[in-house]
Amino acid sequence: MDVQRIIPVLGDITKQDVDAVVNAANNAMRGGGGVDGAIHRAGGPAVLDDCIRRFPQGLATGDAGWTTAGNLPAKWVIHTVGPNHAAGQRDRRLLESCYRRALEEADELGARSIAFPLISAGIYGWPKEDAIRAAVETIVASPSQVGRVALVALDEATVAAIREVLLGS
Numbered sequence: 001m002d003v004q005r006i007i008p009v010l011g012d013i014t015k016q017d018v019d020a021v022v023n024a025a026n027n028a029m030r031g032g033g034g035v036d037g038a039i040h041r042a043g044g045p046a047v048l049d050d051c052i053r054r055f056p057q058g059l060a061t062g063d064a065g066w067t068t069a070g071n072l073p074a075k076w077v078i079h080t081v082g083p084n085h086a087a088g089q090r091d092r093r094l095l096e097s098c099y100r101r102a103l104e105e106a107d108e109l110g111a112r113s114i115a116f117p118l119i120s121a122g123i124y125g126w127p128k129e130d131a132i133r134a135a136v137e138t139i140v141a142s143p144s145q146v147g148r149v150a151l152v153a154l155d156e157a158t159v160a161a162i163r164e165v166l167l168g169s
């Protein structure tokens with residue numbers, strides 16, 4: 001994918017006006033804190049209902065799957081499960097797989113725009129700089145047809161770090 005299609009965005013992932021928002025979920029897919037908590041709160045119970053219906057066994061680390069977005073402005077939530085660095089899961093390929101698999105799901109849905117948070121970079125403790133590099137490298141290497149990819153962060157310092165990595169790509 002052309003790096004020009006990746007846009008750093010300051011803000012809340014639940015407010016993004018895109019076809020698909022990506023959730024930093026866990027294996028159980030029954031909600032949690034951080035992005036996951038925000039998405040379930042803003043999306044409403046339809047998101048959890050669809051998680052239970054479509055993913056009775058949850059999701060493997062590195063995999064991705066979609067549900068309705070409920071009350072969010074987006075059409076779909078694409079849930080993915082990053083490696084829990086804080087718990088000793090440090091295989092970067094699992095983190096890269098989250099971005100690759102989420103973009104594959106987006107292509108299957110025909111999504112034209114997608115918003116990612118920095119997967120694993122919060123509660124799961126992946127060092128932020130490397131989390132940004134993994135995100136950008138994997139999205140750039142993807143054959144995805146998605147036209148606009150927002151990389152969303154809550155603070156200006158992180159957005160500036162994303163911008164730096166994009167400039168060097």
Ligand code: AR6
Nearest residue numbers: 012013024026032033034035036038117120121122123124
């Ligand atoms: N919008 C944009 N970015 C956000 C938002 C938001 N509303 N909230 C947090 N971030 P995290 P993880 C940033 O912890 O590390 C849950 O309990 C945050 O600053 O949401 O993959 C799940 O159920 C950080 O940079 O996801 C799992 O158990 C990044 O988004 C676990 O947390 C990701 O932080 C997943 O942990």
